[in-house]
Amino acid sequence: MTGTPRLDVDFSALQDRLTGRVHLPGEDSYTALTTPWNLAVQPTPSAVVAVADAADIGEVLRFAATVGLPVAVQSTGHGIVDNLDGALLVHVGALDECTVHPEGWARVGAGVKWQTVLDAAAVHGLAALVGSAPDVGVVGYTTGGGIGPVARTWGAASDRVRAVDVVTGDGVVRRATATEEPDLFWGLRGGKGALGVVTAVEFDLVEQPEIYGGGLYFDSEHTTAVLHSWRTWCEDLPPEATTSLALLNLPDGVPGVPPPLAGRFSVAVRFVWTGDHRDGARVLAPIRAVAEPIIDAVGPLPFSQIGFVHSDPVDPLPVHESSHLLNELPGEAVDALLAVAGPGTGSPQLMVEIRQLGGALARPGPVSSALCQRDAAFSVLLIGVPAPPIAEAVLSHAAMVAEVLAPWTTGGRLPNFGADAGVESFARCYDAPTMSRLTDLAERYDPHSLFRVGHVPARTPATAPRAPVDDAEAADATVRTVSVPASDPEPDVMAGRAAATVPEQETDLERGTGLERETELKRGPDLERGTELD
Secondary structure (H helix, E strand, O other), X not given: OOOOOOOOOOOHHHHHOXXXXXXXXXXXXXXXXXXOOEOOOOOOOOXXXXXXXXXXXXXXXXXXXHHOOOEEEEOOOOOOOOOXXXXXXXXXXXXXXXXXXXOOEEEEEOOOEHHHHHHHHHOOOEEOOOOOOOOOEHHHHHHOOOOOOOHHHHOOHHHHEEEEEEEEOOOOEEEEOOOOOHHHHHHHXXXXXXXXXXXXXXXXXXXXXXXXXXXXXXXXXXXXXXXXXXXXXXXXXXXXXXXXXXXXXXXXXXXXOOOOOOOEEEEEXXXXXXXXXXXXXXXXXXXXXXXXXXXXXXXXXXXXXXHHOOOOOOOOEOOEEEEEXXXXXXXXXXXXXXHXXXXXXXXXXXXXXXXXXXXXXXXXXXXOOOOXXXXXXEEEEEEEOOOOOOHHHHHHHHHXXXXXXXXXXXXXOOOOOOOOOOHHHHHOOOOHXXXXXXXXXXXXXXXXXXXXXXXXXXXXXXXXXXXXXOHHHHHHOOOOEOOOOOOOOOOOOEEEEHHHHOOOOOOHHHHOOOHHHHHOOOOOOOOOXXXXXX
16 A cells, blocks of 8 residues: 655754754655565655654654644564555664663663664573564564563563653653653553654563574474364463464475475474473473474574574565454364365465463563453464465455454454554554553643554544644643653663674574574484474
C-alpha cells in the first residue's frame, strides 16, 4: 500500500532548530530511512527527522503540534507501519548508547539492536532478555513486552526494566521509574509507543552465559507425529525449557536457506534449556525419538548466539503477519490446524509457528505493567510473503487458520506479534481495564494527539486529531526536563557508544543468525546431538 506525503509544510524552520537533520521526499536519504525490514510496507511520511538527542525530539513534537502533523517513531525498521501518510517520522537510530554494568544492568539507547547488547553483556557472563531475532531494536521490543526464547525461565523483557527516559507528547523530557512517574512507567512497559518517544531504557540482566538450544528439523512425512508429540510433551515441561514449533515452507534458491530444507515442507522444533546441558538433552530426548531429523542442530551455545535458535531472516523481505493466543492446544486443535496448514494442503504461508507460553510469563512482574495476556497457553504466528501470484492467498489463508482455531483462541494477541497497526489491532493486546488506563494516559501525556498512527489506542472525540495549535501555545509547550538520578550511580561501567562496545560485526551468516549455520556451528561436547542427514 502506498500513500502521499504532505507537501504543503515548510520544514526549513524545524531544520534551523535541530542538531539532527530533516530528510524530505525525493532525497536518497529519505528513501533509505523509510525503507523497512518488511518490504510489504511502503510508508510515505511527510518528512523523516533523524534526531540527535532528546532536545531534537522536543523540537519535532512542538513543530508537529504547530502544523498539525501526526508523529510516528522508527529505529531499526522492524516496527514501521504502513499508515504514515502525512506523518512526521522521528528516526532515533543515532541514539546508540550501550553501557553494560558488570554488576548486572544495562543502559541502552533507542537506536541500539539487541546483538550489540548481547555481545557487550557476554564479556561479563551476563545475558539480556532478547527476542528470537537479535537484529531488531531493543526499545521497540521491550515496550511491547518482549517474549523471547528464554521467556518461560526469565519472563518478559519489560519486567526487567528499571527506568525509561522518554519525551512525552506534551514535549516534556521525563524519566520514569517505579517511584518517579509511576503511571508512565506502567504504560511504557507493554503499552508500545502511544505515550512518547523513548530515548533510552535501563534494565536488569541475568546470569546466563550459556544455553542448551537450537532446532530439530523433520521431514513433512513426520509432521503429524511431531506436532502431536510436541503438544503432549509441552504439558510437563519445567520452566527451564522454552520451546516453539514451526511448520515451514522454505523456498528454493534463496540465500540463507540450507539445502536440506529448501523447496520442501518441514517441521521445526525450537528448544532452549537454561539449566545444566545434560538435563536439557534428557528433556529433549522424547522429541528426538519421534523420528530421525533432517537436521539436528541442538547443543550448547553461548547466550550471545541465541539468535541461532530461531535463525530468523536478517535481510529485508515482504511479509504479512497475523497472530492469535490460545487458551489450550488440545489434539483437536492440532488436527484442525494440520487440515488447513499441514503438508499437502497447499498452505501459502512461509511459516506457521506455535510458541508455548506459561512458566515465568504467567506470573506478574515485580512492578505492575501494561503487559496483558499472561494467562494464555500458546501463541500462534503466521508469516507469509504477500507477493504475486500468492498475495491474495496468503491473506485469505490466514483468515482460514484464524477461523479453524477460533474455538481455542482468547481473542487477543501479544503486542509484538503480528504487524497490523490501528486501534482495533492494538485493542486485541489488552483487557478492558488496561486499555482504558492506556487511553487515559495517552490523553494526559499527549494532549495534542500527536501519536495517532501505528500501535496506538483509540482516542475520545475530545482528544482526537485537532487543528494546529498557534505559535503561542506551541511556545508554551517548551520542553521541560524532569531530572531524576540514574538507577545506579556506580562509575564502573563497560562499553559506551555502541560503535565502540563490541568488535566489528561479522556478516550475518558468520555470526550465526542465518539458517545456513544450522549445519556448521561448533558447540563443544556432543550431548546425544544428532547430525545432519542430507
